[in-house]
Amino acid sequence: MTNMTQDELARKIAIVDRGDYYHPIAQSTYDDLLADEVTLITTNWTAYEALSIVKSRIGYTQMISLWEQLNDPETVRLVHITEEIELASLDIFMRY
Secondary structure, three states, X not given: OEEOOHHHHHHHHHXXXXXXXXXXXXXXXXXXXXXOOOOEEXXXXXXXXXXXXXXXXXXXXXXXXHHHHHOXXXXXXXXXXXXXXXXXXXXXXXXX
């Protein structure tokens, strides 16, 4: 499994946005990950941020497409932020 960082999130947005400069390489990388049956891991907070960005920059239809991809349990593990995860994350964030 692979954790989806903010940089990887930007690439994910490039997959949805065919007009993005990085779309061809992002799509190729994504296709390779799918072929290798890699499970991506992200949080609901990161997903919501990506959805907001895609909706405002690209449009509603592409946002729905991304949401459907993020909700595919075959390729994405969507971790819901609990209070425990939030507090641990804030602790790490504040230390670095």
